[in-house]
Amino acid sequence: MSFDINKIRSDFPILKRKINGSSFIYFDNAATSQKPNIVIDSISDYYKNYNSNIHRGVHTISQEATDAYENARAKVQKHFNVLNSHEIIFTSGTTHSINLVANGFQDLLCDKDEIIISGLEHHSNIVPWQMMSEKNGAKIKIIPINENGELDMKIYDNILNSRTKLVFVNHVSNALGIINPIKTIIEKAHKVNAAVLIDGAQACAHFKTDLQELNADFYTTSAHKLCGPTGIGMLYGKEKWLKKLPPYQGGGEMISDVTFEKTTYAELPHKFEAGTPNVSGAIAFGVALDYLNGIGFENICEYESSLLKYATEKLKLVPNLKIYGESINKTSVISFNIEGIHAYDIGALLDKFGIAVRTGQHCAQPIMDHFGISGTVRVSLSFYNTKKEIDSLYNSLKQTISMLS
Amino acid sequence: MKIKEIQDEIVEEFSHFEDWKEKYEYLIELGNSIELIDKQNKIDSNLIKGCQSKLWLYAELQNDKIIYTADSEAIITKGIAAILLRVFSNQTAKDILNSDIKYIEAIGLKEHLSPTRANGLVSMIRQIKYYALALNTN
Ligand SMILES: Cc1ncc(COP(=O)(O)O)c(C=O)c1O
Numbered sequence: 001m002s003f004d005i006n007k008i009r010s011d012f013p014i015l016k017r018k019i020n021g022s023s024f025i026y027f028d029n030a031a032t033s034q035k036p037n038i039v040i041d042s043i044s045d046y047y048k049n050y051n052s053n054i055h056r057g058v059h060t061i062s063q064e065a066t067d068a069y070e071n072a073r074a075k076v077q078k079h080f081n082v083l084n085s086h087e088i089i090f091t092s093g094t095t096h097s098i099n100l101v102a103n104g105f106q107d108l109l110c111d112k113d114e115i116i117i118s119g120l121e122h123h124s125n126i127v128p129w130q131m132m133s134e135k136n137g138a139k140i141k142i143i144p145i146n147e148n149g150e151l152d153m154k155i156y157d158n159i160l161n162s163r164t165k166l167v168f169v170n171h172v173s174n175a176l177g178i179i180n181p182i183k184t185i186i187e188k189a190h191k192v193n194a195a196v197l198i199d200g201a202q203a204c205a206h207f208k209t210d211l212q213e214l215n216a217d218f219y220t221t222s223a224h225k226l227c228g229p230t231g232i233g234m235l236y237g238k239e240k241w242l243k244k245l246p247p248y249q250g251g252g253e254m255i256s257d258v259t260f261e262k263t264t265y266a267e268l269p270h271k272f273e274a275g276t277p278n279v280s281g282a283i284a285f286g287v288a289l290d291y292l293n294g295i296g297f298e299n300i301c302e303y304e305s306s307l308l309k310y311a312t313e314k315l316k317l318v319p320n321l322k323i324y325g326e327s328i329n330k331t332s333v334i335s336f337n338i339e340g341i342h343a344y345d346i347g348a349l350l351d352k353f354g355i356a357v358r359t360g361q362h363c364a365q366p367i368m369d370h371f372g373i374s375g376t377v378r379v380s381l382s383f384y385n386t387k388k389e390i391d392s393l394y395n396s397l398k399q400t401i402s403m404l405s
Numbered sequence: 406m407k408i409k410e411i412q413d414e415i416v417e418e419f420s421h422f423e424d425w426k427e428k429y430e431y432l433i434e435l436g437n438s439i440e441l442i443d444k445q446n447k448i449d450s451n452l453i454k455g456c457q458s459k460l461w462l463y464a465e466l467q468n469d470k471i472i473y474t475a476d477s478e479a480i481i482t483k484g485i486a487a488i489l490l491r492v493f494s495n496q497t498a499k500d501i502l503n504s505d506i507k508y509i510e511a512i513g514l515k516e517h518l519s520p521t522r523a524n525g526l527v528s529m530i531r532q533i534k535y536y537a538l539a540l541n542t543n
Contacts (some may be wrong), residue, residue, distance in 0.1 A: 018427060342479035344458045349481070352425050360457045374478070375457065403430060404480060 003299040008384050011036040011291075015384065016132055022354030024111060025389045029379035030174055031358055032224045033205055035288075038169070039227055044314040046280040053276055054296040055253060071280050071288030073269070080287045081210040084239060090282050093156050093233035094201040097220035098168075099364060100235055101197055102128035104245030111137025115166040115192075116159060118143045118151055118180065118215055119366055120173040125199055128264070129168065146369055149176045149325030152343075156185065164194040171203035171219075173377065175364040176325030179335025180201070186216055195241060201225055205382065206304060206331040207299040217241050223281065228288035232281030235272070242268050249274040300383045307381050308332040311390045315379075318397060324371055334383035335362070343375045349403060350377075353396035408500055412508035418520045419512035428513065429481070436484030440494065442474040453532055456525030458482050460462035470495050471540055473533060477525075485517060485526050493533050498541035506530055 009015050017024040020333050026034060046068070052059070054066040056292065068084075071079050075086045091097045109115070118372060119142050133140055139160045151169070160167075167189040172179050186196045197218040203209060205226040211219055218241065222233035239244070247254055247265055250275030257264040265271045292300065311334055315321055320339035335400035337343060358378040361368045368375060406414075422428045442451070446463040453460045458479035464471050473494040475486040492508070493501050509515065509526075517526045 252498040314431065342458050345481050348431065348479075374459070403426070403433060 003295065003303055003383075005303075005384075005386060008295065009386075011038065012384055013037060014214075019354035019356075020352055023392075025355045025385075025392055027204070027379045027381065027385065027393065028356045028358050028379065029382040029385075030177070030202060030225075030362075032230070033382060034384065035227055035229065036291055037208065038291055039229065039284050041286050042284045043229060046283055051280075055270075061187070062074050063387045065279055068283045069277070072282040075286035075289050077209070079293065080236060081212050082236055083212060086174055087239055087242065088381055089235040089242070089269045089272045090233050090285075091220075091233050091235050091272075092278065093222035093224070094199055095222075095299065096126060097218075097233060097235035098197070098199065099128045100248040100322075101218055101245070102132045102235070103248050105138075106132045107133050107246055107315075108244065109136050109138040109165055111139075112163060113138045114141055114161070114163045115139070115168065116141045116143060116156070116164055116189075119145045119168075119370065120151060120176070120178065120180065120364070121149055121170060121238050121366070122174050122199065122201070122364060123167070125168060125170060132137075143169070145367065149173070149178055149367065149370075150327055151180055151185075153181065153183045153184070156187070160188055161277045162191055164189070164192055167194050168199070169196070170199040170201070170302055171204070171209070172200075172331050173241045173325070173364070173367070174202045174333075175362040175367050175376070176335050177202070177330040177380070178325050179331060180327040183214065184214070186214065190215070193257075202331065202333075205292075206219045207301055211236055223288060225283035226288055227291060228285040229281050230268045232278045232285050237371040239268065242272070247271050247274070251275040253277070277294070295383065299323070303383050304332040304381060307335070307385060307387065307390065309395075310380060310387050314390055314394045315397075316403070318394070324373075324376055335376040336379075337373060337376050338401060341401065343377045344399055345404050346377050346397070349400040350393070350396055353392075353400070355393055355396055408496055408504045410493055415488060415491065416508050416511045425426070426482075432484035432514075433480050433482075435487040435491075436477075436480040436482075438489040439476070439483050440472075440474050440490055442476045446474070447476060453525045453528045455528040456482065460486065460525045460529065462486070462529060462532050464533075464540065466540050466542070469542060470497055471537060473499065474537070475529075480527060486529060488512075488514075489526075489529060489533060493537075494504075500538040501537035502541065504535065 006207045009120040051059040053064040054060040054069050073085050073088050074105050076088050128184050143156045146152050182198055189196045195217040198216045200219050200221040204221040217238050217249055219236040224230040253270050254266050254274040256261050322333045322337055343359040350357055360375040442461050447461050451461045451463050453467045458477050460477040462475045464473045473490050477483040
């Protein structure tokens with residue numbers, strides 16, 4: 001299929017909105033993506049036609065709902081080229097997935113062990129490990145970043161050792177969009193028998209990842225970042241690890257046998273899916289993957305890189321504009337400041353022009369501290385954005401600056 | 406002037422603006438003319454929470470009236486602070502406590518009243534009232 005931007009834009013009803021009388025321009029895609037009709041409709045179709053609890057009913061629609069839910073798991077499995085479908089756990093999203101793993105490692109680690117976290121992490125990636133470390137005493141080491149916002153791999157080599165049991169890195173940083181060298185990080189971690197969890201929340205909307213080839217022990221993402229609904233995501237874990245980890249929550253679905261004396265846990269993946277899951281969310285997640293694969297990730301990548309290049313060049317024409325994290329290895333995110341103007345003022349006025357950008361720390365205070373700034377304006381692009389929208393951003397930004405100076 | 410009179414005056418001023426641009430240009434102008442907080446009071450303990458840009462607010466009693474001063478890193482936040490200070494500064498604690506903030510809505514800045522706006526307006530109003538409570542001499 002060729003890349004037809006007009007057709008693609010017509011798939012997203014929200015793009016027709018007006019804000020303050022201007023055409024709505026959405027450049028906050030790293031926070032969450034917009035949803036195509038096909039995803040939105042799959043949710044109402046589920047509730048209109050086969051809403052039912054899954055895995056327990058003998059009746060027709062329960063079977064239909066169960067099939068659709070498991071079919072969605074199969075789509076996720078196929079998309080990420082995962083060996084076994086039971087290695088895909090549906091969670092409420094990346095935050096839930098990370099907490100599930102951190103909770104599991106609480107019992108597996110002790111105060112002699114160490115874990116490594118990158119200095120590019122999202123808050124949700126740091127806090128669960130601090131909570132774990134408070135309980136089991138495991139030490140947290142950090143891979144710092146250099147002036148380009150890239151991980152300092154020399155320091156990684158130095159802090160990685162036989163006490164390291166776990167390494168956590170995001171695939172793509174949400175504040176700067178930098179793609180981390182996770183393949184190398186994983187290979188090195190495996191040499192000392194440490195497990196690796198990769199946070200793919202910012203990666204999956206932009207490119208496809210083959211998890212068998214990557215060889216990460218855990219990988220996680222949130223559907224809402226890739227045209228799917230909120231409240232659903234996945235945790236991939238290698239079978240051997242998911243078997244080792246204790247269950248996170250107790251409840252229905254995750255048990256096979258319960259007496260008052262003892263409960264036997266269900267097999268994977270149900271061991272980690274306690275209670276009635278987000279059935280419509282999982283189905284819509286699968287539809288979102290179908291939609292993106294229908295467009296083709298090669299096409300998405302190519303189009304987004306040309307947008308990024310265009311936007312970067314255009315923004316550099318703005319006087320006194322500084323871009324943070326200008327790595328060549330990055331997704332379509334531009335984080336910037338304009339000298340002498342606070343990011344909040346820029347965001348607030350761009351909103352008046354109908355342009356949605358993110359301002360602030362982007363849940364990544366350590367990165368902001370590293371650059372010695374209190375925040376940035378972040379423009380994050382998606383395949384449904386256009387060069388024309390970037391031109392509008394440029395024009396509105398110039399007017400914004402003249403109003404503010 | 407009484408609080409209500411100043412509020413009416415501000416509403417009247419804002420009623421002349423044709424579009425958001427004029428309104429925000431004025432807000433920025435107000436931000437630049439705000440009664441600035443003294444350097445010695447521009448300290449962390451006077452920071453208002455819930456704001457993306459740093460925002461300081463200070464109050465002191467002068468002849469039974471409360472004088473508020475403020476500053477912010479963001480000019481729009483400063484402009485919003487200026488609109489509050491113009492109304493509430495140099496008033497008695499009792500009058501401040503008995504006043505409302507309907508004029509914010511009337512000048513079309515209602516969007517800033519949402520607690521999720523991250524500009525600290527709601528927290529700033531709360532803090533103004535707390536000061537009035539604390540400095541109430543009657
Ligand atoms: C890199 C990264 N990790 C984790 C998260 C948290 O994802 P969620 O809120 O969907 O759990 C985000 C979302 O902003 C993110 O960008």
